[in-house]
Amino acid sequence: MSVLMACKNCKLLTELEHCPLCKSPTTKHWSGYLGVVDPERSNIAKKLKIIVPGEYAVRI
Known part of the structure; x- marks a missing residue:
């Protein structure tokens, strides 16, 4: 099983x-998950650039 890194x-x-x-570089130390499908229409994606x-x- 592979490990997701941020x-x-x-x-x-x-x-x-x-x-x-x-x-x-990436790290194994992260928390919270955000899936972005359409960043142009997502206010959260815009705020997080x-x-x-x-x-x-x-969070990392």
Whole structure:
């Protein structure tokens, strides 16, 4: 079973050691889950400056 890790920069959840979006390192230490389907219509995504659909950590 793989472990989801969060990007230290953009908070994208991934199984990789470096973020596929911004290439920053990831960490296993995160909490909260946010799924973003349409960032252009989501007020929460806008507030968090999320522009790419995906799964994100709320807190790192």
